[in-house]
Amino acid sequence: MTSYEQIFNSKQTIEESLSPEEAVAAIAVVTAIADSTIEQIDPASLAGILWEFEVFAEYSEDEIIEIVDELIVIAADESIGALFNAASQALSDDLVWDGFAAGIIILLDEEELVVPQQKQAYLKKLQEALELEDDEAQEIIQEVTAAFQEAEDEDYLDDEEDIPVENYSDKVYESPLGNFTVPIPVDAQQGGKIQTQEGVVGFSDDFGTLLRIDYYPIPPEQLEELDSTEKQEYLRSIMVERYVPQAILYNLSDAEIKHTEYQENATLGYYYALVDMPNGSTISQHENNGNITRLNAYRGLISFIKDDFLYIISSQRSFFNGDTPDSIEEEAENIKESILEFVETIEFT
Incomplete structure (x- = not known):
């Protein structure tokens, strides 16, 4: 230089x-x-x-x-x-x-x-x-x-592809990289859709369901360098410093991370974040004046490493008219549990 x-x-x-x-x-x-x-x-x-x-x-x-x-x-x-x-x-x-x-x-x-x-x-x-x-x-x-x-x-957005749920006769989605399969969690009768793009698959419907899997291959030599403490910091930095700012905060100026935690158990070590997203739901509503606005929502995200991949699994809870959020602690716990239940249906290969 x-x-x-x-x-x-x-x-x-x-x-x-x-x-x-x-x-x-x-x-x-x-x-x-x-x-x-x-x-x-x-x-x-x-x-x-x-x-x-x-x-x-x-x-x-x-x-x-x-x-x-x-x-x-x-x-x-x-x-x-x-x-x-x-x-x-x-x-x-x-x-x-x-x-x-x-x-x-x-x-x-x-x-x-x-x-x-x-x-x-x-x-x-x-x-x-x-x-x-x-x-x-x-x-x-x-x-x-x-x-x-x-x-x-x-x-x-240009690369994203919408795939009808009906295209999957066995109701199972398989990653193009072959690193996981998952039962499709949405129903065509409820407006279920599957959105795919390189390294991402999302499942949504007309009732506010949103489950998304982001996955990134990690070089084996990088994995070997991560001990338990470094792994926790790695997952935190990916979530808080990169993914949430780029995927959510950039598009929603009022969005804010409300809760974070790291959990390590016998089967999975993960970093979890809850993001408050005013007018950030994938579901919209018609106002009395004829305008269309997005509902408020909380988005929960869990990041973890499985085999040679980094995964970020996310889900949203939308607040329809009349819905009142519980405390941040309760909302964080409930959304986290729903994501973990979804993770349990994923078969990593």
Whole structure:
């Protein structure tokens, strides 16, 4: 990795000046080089990222590739520091945020939707060089990650497939990976549906039933490194820091985790969370004014490791008109028990 001093402490310059748009692209190029090497940069991939920026709306992808190619040549012939200085000088005030966003996207781990710890030092240096306040930088980071999450959600919806319950004559669902089978817990006569997507199957009906199984293969070497204490922290972090924020809190700003616990017994060690979801049920109701709103709901989620897979099993309790929730403790216990009963029907293979 290129030394950050060669970028941010360089006094070198280039003869030609850059346009403001080229300055945004140059920051992306500089960041890509800092994160790897010049030889490893793929101009087409970089151009594909930049093409999503509004500032490049009038450019064709081929034109952006040409710009990236020219900027890479400048970095190779002059220096990466000289290219950054040219970008810093040419970046107009209204494009500073775009420049910082370009740097974030290059560094972002698209699966975790975070900038990895080892890359945050560079991002801080870039922030300081662009004279951005901490709150401004954080806002840009949040906007970038939100855009990636929205794109991921759209991909999920595009890939999701609804399968009629009637298609399963034996009333048993089998995972495409062959890691589990489960009796289908919904009935076609009650509007039962099965939604599938890679790594996910959900069962729902018109009466508020929602049972969902998320499953992710875990590399054996990673499993071997987890002792009982590390396993508890692993399941907690997956649930509280990744799954719930991305799958629920991102889409429901008023949702809130109300209860968490870890349980270890002879057959299963699991982490459990209860999430309060105002207007977050999969069931909707008609208001007197004709509007349609979603019911309030609690969502319970249990995460555990079985064989070489991480599972997150979830269920919801919707509150119809007149329903009053019990205490959080009672609701948490009841929903947890219903999930565990569902887990008992799953045959892991």
